[in-house]
Amino acid sequence: MKSAAASAVISSEALDEAADWLLRLRDGEADRQSFEQWRSSSPEHARAWARAEMLLGKIAAVPPALALPALDRPTRGGRRAALAKIGKLALLLGLLPAGWTAWSLMERQGLFAEYRTAAGERRELRLADGTRLTLNTATAVDVRFSPDSRLILLRTGEILVATGHDDAAGRPLQVLTRHGAATPLGTRFTVRQGDGGTHVAVFEGRVRIAPMRASDAARVLESGQRATYGESAVTPPQATDDSASAWAHGMLLADDMPLSELAAELSRYRPGLIHCAGDVADWRVSGAFPVGDAAAIDRSLAMLAATHPLDIRRRLSGLWVTLGARR
Amino acid sequence: MSAAHPVAALYADHHNWLHAWLRRKLGCTHRAADLAHDTFLRILKGGELPEIREPRAYLTTVAKGVLVNWYQRQALEQAYLEALASLPEAVAPSEEERYLILEALQELDALLNALPPLVKRSFLLAQVGELRYEDIAAQLGISLSTVKRYMRQAFRHCLEHMPDDSP
Numbered sequence: 001m002k003s004a005a006a007s008a009v010i011s012s013e014a015l016d017e018a019a020d021w022l023l024r025l026r027d028g029e030a031d032r033q034s035f036e037q038w039r040s041s042s043p044e045h046a047r048a049w050a051r052a053e054m055l056l057g058k059i060a061a062v063p064p065a066l067a068l069p070a071l072d073r074p075t076r077g078g079r080r081a082a083l084a085k086i087g088k089l090a091l092l093l094g095l096l097p098a099g100w101t102a103w104s105l106m107e108r109q110g111l112f113a114e115y116r117t118a119a120g121e122r123r124e125l126r127l128a129d130g131t132r133l134t135l136n137t138a139t140a141v142d143v144r145f146s147p148d149s150r151l152i153l154l155r156t157g158e159i160l161v162a163t164g165h166d167d168a169a170g171r172p173l174q175v176l177t178r179h180g181a182a183t184p185l186g187t188r189f190t191v192r193q194g195d196g197g198t199h200v201a202v203f204e205g206r207v208r209i210a211p212m213r214a215s216d217a218a219r220v221l222e223s224g225q226r227a228t229y230g231e232s233a234v235t236p237p238q239a240t241d242d243s244a245s246a247w248a249h250g251m252l253l254a255d256d257m258p259l260s261e262l263a264a265e266l267s268r269y270r271p272g273l274i275h276c277a278g279d280v281a282d283w284r285v286s287g288a289f290p291v292g293d294a295a296a297i298d299r300s301l302a303m304l305a306a307t308h309p310l311d312i313r314r315r316l317s318g319l320w321v322t323l324g325a326r327r
Numbered sequence: 328m329s330a331a332h333p334v335a336a337l338y339a340d341h342h343n344w345l346h347a348w349l350r351r352k353l354g355c356t357h358r359a360a361d362l363a364h365d366t367f368l369r370i371l372k373g374g375e376l377p378e379i380r381e382p383r384a385y386l387t388t389v390a391k392g393v394l395v396n397w398y399q400r401q402a403l404e405q406a407y408l409e410a411l412a413s414l415p416e417a418v419a420p421s422e423e424e425r426y427l428i429l430e431a432l433q434e435l436d437a438l439l440n441a442l443p444p445l446v447k448r449s450f451l452l453a454q455v456g457e458l459r460y461e462d463i464a465a466q467l468g469i470s471l472s473t474v475k476r477y478m479r480q481a482f483r484h485c486l487e488h489m490p491d492d493s494p
Contacts, residue, residue, distance in 0.1 A: 019483040023475070026453075051489045052482075059454050061431045063420070066410045067455045070432050071439065072448060073406040271421040319423055 010048050018048035022056075116140045117157070120269045120293040122250070130164025131173065134248045136192075137269045137291075151176060158192035160248045163205075179231050180211040187223075190245050194228075197235075201226035201244040209234060252291045252300070259283040263323055266301070270294050272319030274301075279325050280310065333376045337386070338367055345386050352394065362397060366390045396437075403436050404429065438485055449474050450481035 021038065024030035039049050059067075117123050117135045125133040128145055135141065139157025144150075150173040152161070163173055163184050175182040175191045177198040182191055187205025191198060200209055202221045210218035214232040221227055226240035243253035254262055260281035267274040269291050285308065289300040301321065305312050311326040345366060349359035366389050370376070379385045407429055411420075420428060439447045445467060452458045452466065453474075460474045467474075 015483060015486045018486050019479055022482045022486075023479055026478075048486065051486050055482075055485050055489055058431055058435055062428055062435065062455070064455050064457070066407060066420075066428060067432060067435070068451060069410040070403055070407040071436055071455065072451050073402060272423065319421070 010044055010051070014042070014044045014048040017045070018052050021049070022052050115143070119271050120297070122248070122292055127164065129171070129173075132160075132162040132164075134160040136160070136247050145171075150174070154191055154193050154198075156193055158190060158247070160188070160190045160245050162188040178212070179229055180209065180213075183208040183210070185220075188245075189221075197228040197230040199226065199228045201240045203240075203242055203245060246288075247291055250290060250292045250296065252289045254285050254287055254289060256284045256286055259285055259323065262289070262304075266291065266297050269297050272321070274321040274323070277322060277324035280323055283308065334367065334371055337370070337376075337379070337382055341382055341386055342367070344383065345390060348387065349390060349394075362390065362393050365393045365397075369393060399436065399440060400433060403432060407432060434490075438488055439481070441488070442481055442484055445469070446477040446481050449477040453478060 017038065021030060021035055025035065039045050115123070115125060115133075115135060117137060117139045119138045121135075121137060123135045125135070127133060127143060127150075129150060131150075133141070133143075133152070136158040139159060140155040141157075141159060142151075142153040142155065144153065148171060150171050152159070152173070152175045154175055154177050159175070161173075161175065161184065163186055173184055175184075177191065177193045179193070179198040182189070182198070182200050185206045185208065187202060187207055189200060189202045189205075189207050191200050198209075200207060200221060202223050202225055204223055206220050206222055208218060208220045209227065209229050211229050211233060212231045217229075217233055219227070219234050219237075221237055224240060225237040226244065227237045228235045243255070246253045252262075252265055258281065260276045262285055263274045263276050266289070274297075285304070287303065287307070289303060290296040291300065301312055304310055304323070309326040311324050313322045313324065314320070315322070342363060346356075346359055346363045349362050349366075350356050353359050353362070366386065369389055369392070377385075411425065439450065442450070448467060449463050449469075452463045453460065458466070460471055460478075464471045464474050469477075
């Protein structure tokens with residue numbers, strides 16, 4: 001279990017410093033270069049930091065909607081009912097900025113969503129105003145239309161929106177994610193909510209995107225542009241084309257894509273995990289791969305194995321798939 | 328028999344008694360047997376045995392620690408199952424994901440349980456809930472600088488007690 005090098009004692013000073021760096025990096029106060037300098041200046045620092053990364057990895061591995069109620073349970077006394085727990089979370093969320101409340105820790109897992117797709121499922125909806133909404137795999141959305149607004153809450157996953165013609169009636173359409181809002185100005189576009197930010201790609205018309213916590217960072221994406229936004233910033237726009245919405249037709253277009261990225265994309269469409277062994281993660285692949293239900297993903301994997309010297313290992317009744325170099 | 332491990336002697340003389348003691352606490356003979364086993368394991372892992380004048384008092388002290396851990400794991404699992412039950416089926420994790428998540432939660436729980444409740448709370452709200460320090464301060468009724476101090480304390484504690492074995 002423990003290798004001699006890894007379990008060597010790390011000095012109290014090195015642990016103190018690693019804790020300070022964790023804080024500074026978390027709060028965005030760290031200068032990346034001096035951090036790298038610190039880390040590489042001694043094997044002990046490197047070991048202390050390896051622990052820090054392992055800690056962050058463990059925290060990232062647990063979904064907040066499950067981890068928070070489980071870990072933040074009362075230390076003694078009677079168990080709370082599940083309802084009381086949700087009530088407490090709601091109370092806590094009441095303290096957050098208004099925009100954020102829609103994205104409670106529970107809700108962002110799609111808890112109360114109206115329309116959902118399971119992994120491998122795709123679904124098309126036509127909304128009351130004629131807007132067409134296509135839900136990609138593992139997606140949850142709520143649609144809230146009122147006399148003066150049309151709100152689409154993307155709780156998790158990815159959607160393609162082709163707006164209807166209600167804009168003239170003065171009811172702006174908005175797609176809200178936990179990172180902020182995307183407001184189309186008569187258009188066809190996709191919105192995908194990821195862990196690190198929301199990705200928007202525009203194919204027709206224009207879309208205004210506004211991060212939740214920084215309205216002055218808002219910008220307008222033109223047709224053929226894509227960008228990613230977090231709660232407080234938007235990346236500079238990059239070029240995109242219709243290949244970014246190919247999933248709506250059951251295709252994934254890879255153009256010189258790292259194999260690890262393709263594996264992660266395919267993994268979205270089925271339960272379990274598709275991942276790469278380290279030796280093939282950087283391989284580049286191009287092609288049109290079928291995506292959708294489990295059978296489509298199996299066809300994609302078979303295509304990969306037919307065109308690359310790859311070995312595809314399946315474990316846990318096929319749930320865990322590892323792509324490795326063929327020996 | 329003079330070369331016998333001191334724990335072996337402890338085991339031979341008091342295992343049945345410890346098992347009975349745990350059974351009275353738990354009301355289940357199998358669970359009591361498991362935890363009695365864990366108690367001796369813990370003593371073995373502890374290295375050098377202290378000089379024991381009152382072996383049964385010593386055993387109950389260690390066994391109480393094992394019991395507390397066991398209750399904590401039970402409470403965690405219970406809270407986890409409740410949280411799972413509150414998720415709609417479509418977004419609920421698969422069986423194997425559930426197991427992996429529970430495993431990760433148990434590790435985190437063991438790591439964080441030694442922290443004072445407010446420190447643990449602040450850390451969880453910040454790192455798992457991704458709340459801002461201001462919101463945590465308001466929620467817990469403490470100052471912003473206290474939240475920061477707690478965060479540092481929690482990070483420092485975790486770094487010190489992280490098991491080093493790689494996945």
